[in-house]
Amino acid sequence: MKVIRRWVKPTSIALTILMLLISVPFQSVLAAMIGTETVMDSARGQEARAYLQQLLAREDVQAALIAHGIDPMEAKSRIDALSDDEVIRIADQIDQLPSGGTSFLGFLLVVTLVLFLVLVILDLTGVTDVFPFIKSQR
Amino acid sequence: MFLHLLTHLRNDSMAICRVYFHMHGILLLIVFFVSLLGGCAGFRQLEMPPLPENAPPSHELAAVPFFPQEAYQCGPAALAMALSSSGLPVIPGDLVDEVYTPSRKGSLQMAMIGATRRHGRLAYEITDLDSIFPEIAAGHPVVILQNLGLSWYPVWHYAVAVGYDATMGNVILRSGVTPRKLMPFGVFEKTWARSNYWGLLVLQPTQLPATAKEKTYLAAVLGLEKARQFQASISGYTTAITRWPQSFPARMGLGNSYYAIGDLKSSERAFRETIRLHPNAGSAYNNLAQVLLEQGRYHEALGAARKAVSLGGPLEARYEETLREIKSHIIR
Numbered sequence: 001m002k003v004i005r006r007w008v009k010p011t012s013i014a015l016t017i018l019m020l021l022i023s024v025p026f027q028s029v030l031a032a033m034i035g036t037e038t039v040m041d042s043a044r045g046q047e048a049r050a051y052l053q054q055l056l057a058r059e060d061v062q063a064a065l066i067a068h069g070i071d072p073m074e075a076k077s078r079i080d081a082l083s084d085d086e087v088i089r090i091a092d093q094i095d096q097l098p099s100g101g102t103s104f105l106g107f108l109l110v111v112t113l114v115l116f117l118v119l120v121i122l123d124l125t126g127v128t129d130v131f132p133f134i135k136s137q138r
Numbered sequence: 139m140f141l142h143l144l145t146h147l148r149n150d151s152m153a154i155c156r157v158y159f160h161m162h163g164i165l166l167l168i169v170f171f172v173s174l175l176g177g178c179a180g181f182r183q184l185e186m187p188p189l190p191e192n193a194p195p196s197h198e199l200a201a202v203p204f205f206p207q208e209a210y211q212c213g214p215a216a217l218a219m220a221l222s223s224s225g226l227p228v229i230p231g232d233l234v235d236e237v238y239t240p241s242r243k244g245s246l247q248m249a250m251i252g253a254t255r256r257h258g259r260l261a262y263e264i265t266d267l268d269s270i271f272p273e274i275a276a277g278h279p280v281v282i283l284q285n286l287g288l289s290w291y292p293v294w295h296y297a298v299a300v301g302y303d304a305t306m307g308n309v310i311l312r313s314g315v316t317p318r319k320l321m322p323f324g325v326f327e328k329t330w331a332r333s334n335y336w337g338l339l340v341l342q343p344t345q346l347p348a349t350a351k352e353k354t355y356l357a358a359v360l361g362l363e364k365a366r367q368f369q370a371s372i373s374g375y376t377t378a379i380t381r382w383p384q385s386f387p388a389r390m391g392l393g394n395s396y397y398a399i400g401d402l403k404s405s406e407r408a409f410r411e412t413i414r415l416h417p418n419a420g421s422a423y424n425n426l427a428q429v430l431l432e433q434g435r436y437h438e439a440l441g442a443a444r445k446a447v448s449l450g451g452p453l454e455a456r457y458e459e460t461l462r463e464i465k466s467h468i469i470r
Contacts, residue, residue, distance in 0.1 A: 032460045033397060033424075036394050042421075042452065084452070
């Protein structure tokens, strides 16, 4: 046992160094190439971003934003600040709204609903007091 | 407790597929009589979706082989039929280990896709009703996942759709132990809808689906690349480029696949072509730089890497890393 114990530490150190020596050069080679998956994801992100910007450029959408007190320019720059993942998620959600003639109404409905929920939460936490029937927790 | 049982059944659902329906039969019979009491609501006849103009009103791929399924193993049987039809001689027994999960008495969809790729075939997923008949008309049999039971009492089953007859309103299936099952379109639509119209085309990577969408096709080829079937992914990306010549991911994938098999010359050519079509693609310059570096052409590599860094973008840190690596080679 003592013999084993005496040799465990130096052997493991030597093995660790050996493993690092083997794996490090390969890692640097792998890290250099941009994988196809990354390319596809970023292409999807750009597409989703362009789709959202195009949606924001529509006059009816801009009117709706202004009616809700949101500056369309501000909305645009907010989309620019989102990551690819987040933009894809938002674009997918909009795509899942009922299509056809009702799609814009559906969009408005969602926007209104989200605004309502945000205000309810803010009322509850005592940041705002829009709805008199909601008493703040504080 | 009852709700828990239902969710449990639903979680288990994707895998189960049986050949003997005794228990299910009794239950479904009861359900049937209960639904009769409700006045036969919901028994409307559905019409087949419109066929594309050049598709014949009826078509059958008689050459698709038939393998009867063993108990519960409709997954391996259906996949063996599709793979054989794509020119790969396999029998269901060869696929059982790759596809079948004994503990769940069934085959998961992801396992079906994975096995297709491991055999060097392209797994193209279908998720809507409109694609299936044009694909059959184009000569591609479709593996489909059906729920022969009810949404809350699922009886999952894989079959291969090999034909249709719009005049009679029938779909022709290789299903279970029946080599040529005629299913009325209404029944077909309802049982297939419960899997959200999940279907699988098993193609040679040089084949394009009749209803090919660029993103879905490229995702299927990427699957081959990730399964390290690089020869197949090279064919797949090349096929994609003939159909969508401008596709950036297809050209990047082609360069990456050549790189993976060590064909640096072809890889270099692919990335140069990408750059010609997409002059602002930093990632193409980055990969070109790496390919040049590995050929010992340090100064050309340096130029490409510098260009990548100057183009910037979300991957800029990776480009800088490549540039550092090349510089370290030059100093040495």
